[in-house]
Amino acid sequence: MQPSTKYTCNEYRQEMILLSLRRRLNEKDLPEAEKKELQKEIDQLEASMKML
Numbered sequence: 564m565q566p567s568t569k570y571t572c573n574e575y576r577q578e579m580i581l582l583s584l585r586r587r588l589n590e591k592d593l594p595e596a597e598k599k600e601l602q603k604e605i606d607q608l609e610a611s612m613k614m615l
Contacts, residue, residue, distance in 0.1 A: 574612075581608050 587593070588601045 577608060577612055581605065581612070584608070 584601055584605050588598060588605065593601075
């Protein structure tokens with residue numbers, strides 16, 4: 564039986580954005596200010612995706 568919910572293009576897009584932000588956060592030699600900004604964006608995106 565197929566799941567009743569559909570996986571949308573917007574959900575895929577949000578997941579890819581989240582993945583890219585996490586990859587950037589793990590880069591070496593990233594300034595602390597940029598790390599904080601990336602983490603803030605990740606937190607906001609996860610909240611909008613109801614992942615928290």
